[in-house]
Amino acid sequence: MGVAITLRGLSHTYRTSDGPLTVLGGLDLDVTDGGYAAVTGPSGAGKTTLLSLLGGLEQPQKGKIEVGGLDLTELSGDGLAAYRRATVGFVFQHFGLLETLTAAQNVELAGTLNGATPAERRARALHLLDAVGLADRAGHRPSRLSGGERQRVAIARALVNQPKLLLADEPTGNLDDDSAAMVIELLEAVRHEHRCTLVLVTHHRDLAARAEQHVALDRGRPVATPV
Amino acid sequence: MRWRDAAAMAATSIRRRFGRSILTVAAVALAATLLTALVTIAGTARTKVLSELSKGGPLSGITVAAAEVDPTQVDTDDPRPGPPKDLDDRVRNRIQALPEVKTVLPIVAAVINAVPAEPPASAEILGRLPPIPSTVATTTTGAPSTTVSTAPRPTIPGVTTPGPFAETMVGIELERASLMPITILSGRLPVPHSLTEVAVTQGYLTRMGLTKKQAAAVVGTEVQLGAPRVFTDSGQPRRFRSRWQRLTIVGVVAQETAPGQFLVSLEQARAARAWTASGSEVEGRLQIPTSPYSGLFVIAQDLERVNKVRNEITQLGYSTSAPENLVASVQRYLRVVEIVLGAIGAIALVIASLGIANALLAAVRERRREIGVLKAIGARDRDVQRVFLFEAGVLGLVGGTVGTAGGFATALGVSAVVNQYLTAQGLAGVRLGLPLTVLVSAVVGSTLLALAAGAMPARRAARLPAREAMEAA
Numbered sequence: 001m002g003v004a005i006t007l008r009g010l011s012h013t014y015r016t017s018d019g020p021l022t023v024l025g026g027l028d029l030d031v032t033d034g035g036y037a038a039v040t041g042p043s044g045a046g047k048t049t050l051l052s053l054l055g056g057l058e059q060p061q062k063g064k065i066e067v068g069g070l071d072l073t074e075l076s077g078d079g080l081a082a083y084r085r086a087t088v089g090f091v092f093q094h095f096g097l098l099e100t101l102t103a104a105q106n107v108e109l110a111g112t113l114n115g116a117t118p119a120e121r122r123a124r125a126l127h128l129l130d131a132v133g134l135a136d137r138a139g140h141r142p143s144r145l146s147g148g149e150r151q152r153v154a155i156a157r158a159l160v161n162q163p164k165l166l167l168a169d170e171p172t173g174n175l176d177d178d179s180a181a182m183v184i185e186l187l188e189a190v191r192h193e194h195r196c197t198l199v200l201v202t203h204h205r206d207l208a209a210r211a212e213q214h215v216a217l218d219r220g221r222p223v224a225t226p227v
Numbered sequence: 228m229r230w231r232d233a234a235a236m237a238a239t240s241i242r243r244r245f246g247r248s249i250l251t252v253a254a255v256a257l258a259a260t261l262l263t264a265l266v267t268i269a270g271t272a273r274t275k276v277l278s279e280l281s282k283g284g285p286l287s288g289i290t291v292a293a294a295e296v297d298p299t300q301v302d303t304d305d306p307r308p309g310p311p312k313d314l315d316d317r318v319r320n321r322i323q324a325l326p327e328v329k330t331v332l333p334i335v336a337a338v339i340n341a342v343p344a345e346p347p348a349s350a351e352i353l354g355r356l357p358p359i360p361s362t363v364a365t366t367t368t369g370a371p372s373t374t375v376s377t378a379p380r381p382t383i384p385g386v387t388t389p390g391p392f393a394e395t396m397v398g399i400e401l402e403r404a405s406l407m408p409i410t411i412l413s414g415r416l417p418v419p420h421s422l423t424e425v426a427v428t429q430g431y432l433t434r435m436g437l438t439k440k441q442a443a444a445v446v447g448t449e450v451q452l453g454a455p456r457v458f459t460d461s462g463q464p465r466r467f468r469s470r471w472q473r474l475t476i477v478g479v480v481a482q483e484t485a486p487g488q489f490l491v492s493l494e495q496a497r498a499a500r501a502w503t504a505s506g507s508e509v510e511g512r513l514q515i516p517t518s519p520y521s522g523l524f525v526i527a528q529d530l531e532r533v534n535k536v537r538n539e540i541t542q543l544g545y546s547t548s549a550p551e552n553l554v555a556s557v558q559r560y561l562r563v564v565e566i567v568l569g570a571i572g573a574i575a576l577v578i579a580s581l582g583i584a585n586a587l588l589a590a591v592r593e594r595r596r597e598i599g600v601l602k603a604i605g606a607r608d609r610d611v612q613r614v615f616l617f618e619a620g621v622l623g624l625v626g627g628t629v630g631t632a633g634g635f636a637t638a639l640g641v642s643a644v645v646n647q648y649l650t651a652q653g654l655a656g657v658r659l660g661l662p663l664t665v666l667v668s669a670v671v672g673s674t675l676l677a678l679a680a681g682a683m684p685a686r687r688a689a690r691l692p693a694r695e696a697m698e699a700a
Contacts, residue, residue, distance in 0.1 A: 057603060057693040078607050085605025096600040100243040112232045113605045157604070 002034035002197035003068030003087065003164040005054065010063035012049050012220070023049045024220040026063065031213060033068075036191060036198045038211035046220040047201040048169055054199060055088045055167045056080040068164060085114050089158030089196075091187070093170040095150040097142040103129060103153045104138040110160040121160070128156035132186060148179030155186055159194065166191065168200045172207065184210070228610040237617035244590070248622065251586045255626025255673055256633060258579035262572025263634025263669045267662050268641055269565045275657045278410075280550050280557060285406060287329070287527040289537055289549040290484075291322070293518035296546045304553055308546040313518040318543065322525055325539050327532040332407055335398040336485050336521035337499035340469055342391045342451040343435065389434045395487035396425075396452060397521075398496020407484050407524050413442035414478030417492060425450065425474040426490040428482060440651075442479035449475055452489060454499035470502045485522050530554065576673060580680035583622055587615060587684035595691060602693035615685035616678060623677020624670070631669040635662075 007029040013022045023046040031037045039047050053060050056072055059080070065072040067087065075083055090096065097106045104125045111121030129138050132152040134145075142150050151171055158166060168187060172180035184207055191198040200211060208214045216223050228236075241248045277286055294308030323331045399407060402419035409416070417424030427450070429439055437444060453469030474491070482490055503515055525547075527536040533551045540547050591598070598611055639659055646656035 052694045055603065081602070081605055081607040084603065090603045092600075092603075094596075096596070096603065098597050098600065100239050100597075109601075110604045113228050113601070113610065115229065161605070 001164060001195055004033040004035075004066075005029065005031040005037075005165070005197065005199070006064070006066040008064040010050075010053065010060055010065060012046070012053065012061050022220055024053075027217075027220060027222065029215060029222070031197060031199065034191075034195050034197055035213060036188070036211045037200070037213040037215060038208035039199065039201045039215045039217060040203065040205060040208045041217035041223075044219070045217040047217055049220075050217070051167050051169050051199065051201050054165070055090055056083045085110070085161060087164050089161070089163030089166045091151070091154050091158050091166070091168040091171045093173040095142065095147075095154045095174075097150055097153060097157075099142055102139050102141055103134060103145065103149075106142070106153055107157045107160060110157055114161050124160055125156070128159055129153070131159075132156045146179070147175045148182055151175060151179070151183045152186060155183070155190065159190060162194065164196050166194075166196050166198045168198070170201055170203065172202065172204070180207075228606060228613065230613070233610065233613040234617050234621075236614045237621055240590070240594075240614070240618055241621060247586055247589075251582055251622050252626040252629065254579040254582040255576070255623055255677065256630035258572070258575035259627045259630025259669050259673050260633040260637060261575045261630075262569070262672075263631045263665060264637040264641070265568040265572045265634075266565070266665050266669075267635060267638035267659070269561075269568045270662055270665065271638070271642060271657055271659050273561045273565065276557060276561060277554065280554050285526050286550075286554050287530050287533050288406075288408060289525040289527060289533060289540070289547050291523040291525055291540055292546045292548070293516060293521055294546045295544055296541050304550050305548045306546055311516055311518065312544060314520040314523060314545065315518070318545070319520065319523060321543060322523065322540060325536060327528050327536045327539075329526045329528050330403075330406065332400055332403055332524040332526070333493060333520050334485050334522040334524060335493055335496040335500060335519070336395050336487055337398065337454060337496045338503055338515060339394055339396050339489070339499055340391055340453040340455060341394050341489065342453075343389060343431075343448075392434065394489060395485075396489040396491050396496050396499060397482065397485045397487035398491050398493040398499075399484055399524075401492050406526060407482070409480050409482040409484065409490070412439060412479045412481060414446035414476075416480070416490070417477055419492060420494055421492050422472070422495050422498075423474055424477045424491075425452070425495075426478040426480045426482075427476050428480060428488045428490070430488040432479065434488075439479075445476050446478060447476065449473055450489075452499070454502040456502055456505070470499070484524060576676055579626070580623070580676040583619055583677050584680040584684060586622075587619055587681050588687070590618070591615070591684050591688045591691070594688070598688050598691050599693055602691075608689040611691075612685045612689035615688050616681050619677045619681020619685065620674055623674040623680075626677070627670040627673025630673065631666050634669065635666060 007027055010024055010027040010029075011022065012024040013020045015021075023044070027046075027050070029037075039050060041047050052058055053065060053072070054067065056075065057080075059076060060073055063073075067083075070083065070087075072080070072083065084090075097103075098109065101109065104122070107125035107128055108121045111124055116124070126135065126138060129135050132155055134149060134152055134156070137145060137149060137153075142153070145153065151174075154171075166187070171183055171187065175183060187198060187200070188210070190196070198211075200207070202208055208216075280286070291314065292308045293311060293314040295310050295312045297307050297309045319331055319333060322328060399409075400419070401416055401421070404416050411426075412429070414426070416426055427445060429442075432439065432442060432445065435445065451471055451473050453471040455467050455469050458466045458468055472495075474489075480490055484490075500515070525536060525540065527533045530551070533549050537547045537549060537551070601611055601614075642657055642659040649656045
């Protein structure tokens, strides 16, 4: 099962050397349980900040975020870490794989943090790598994988703890067209199979068009209605 | 994250940054080597110096003379004894009963004539023995001794063997000789209760024209020792006869138990003394001290109680000597040396730990993205901190262990060189024990210092905002 997302008046400001920089200004958004939302916008529009707040990587400064009925504004420290472990799966533009670990070890890592036994997480990692078509690359380090393969490993890792919310930050940003298409199809398939909520940040309007809901941001405010 | 998983991640990180890890470990190892070597050598030197002060006996040893106390000398380490005063079993038991006394070792001295090894002693030689002086000189400690100058006789090739001479044999409980101020220079001590073995001192070597370096030359040779006795028949002049025994020299020692060039079993000395003490008539007997024991060697429970025990024995009326003031003074200087050497090693270790901190800070900078990823997939601050602390701890533990082993090996090497020198000088070598406390402390200290050095980088890594770490990506 996925989770419903509710944002109300979400604002976030960064301090910069040139003064405060507001990247989200009173954003309201609803994503249904198991929904698929795409967020687009130019650089600095607040896409990554939105994803970061949804993923519990930082605390919102103003406004309210509810994910599956859980108010993230009330969480901090270990609470947010537990939320990330139990609810969220991240897929990053730069894959976020640890170069010191093999593909299987990277996938296992999330299970390690969740307290799974070595045998359990090993089995789960191999199963997920098989599911993304990389069973034969389990022992390879990221440096020996192509961009598309790395991103598939990252997706497998994101699925280890059976997340209810899958957050993908420009997952095709560093990929060629074929690999990008494969990754998007994989994410959508995963969403269907795991029935999780998917929020995808992308620069590509054609990819955003595949989502059930399209949020276009500019300077932290929605500029278009969802598709 | 479980500790085991954190350890595995730290181990992976160390393996992947092998070059830097090796350099960091090497710095810790070198520092630990320096610390261990300095402290071990300083400790051994301390033992050696104190051993020299105590002449091989325990530092808490007290020599009790069969003499009264000289009131003006009470507070000195080596007082001049007063008039002779008998030391018997009653006094020995009273001293043994003192609560601060660990043990009491008896010393019996006996006047003897000695005939050094030279082709087997013959009747002709026995007949040419010089008479024992009728009045025996008393040494400052009250022990009897005699000196008779004799013309050297050429005997052993290359060595001048003296003729028969008068000396003193010192009898001790050989089974407890290790507790007495005796240092073996060559060979070994006679076996306990032996009536056929003797150890000689450097004075004996000097008589032979030998130096301390040549001590081994006399081991295995024989010497005849004769306890003199006076016989007086009515109307006849006094005659001297001796109870001769042929003894094998089994070792050369430096001994401070009592003046005398022959160290034998207590039984041997008692028998000789008893023979001499008994004469045909009182007037004709040799004038030897009447005390059954020429001295006692008392061992206090520890160095701090030496003064109290000496006072108690003084109250019993006996003169005592012990290097307590000298030892205390030397110990203070040695402690200063140890502190300085330990500080040098500790400074090296602190510098090495700064290296660990620097390496880990660099690692935190390099691994911002990795830390961010860990946090994004659910790592808590303390999980991240744990990984970095493990890494620091492993670097410290490995470096400390390697360095401590290296330090001990260095100390062994140094002691081998020192022993070579000491042996060449005819001195007893140093024995490097296994200073377990030093070794364990060095390893544990290195690890703890590394953990302390890693604490700040680990905290910095743990506090790295997850979002900021993602920006680094």
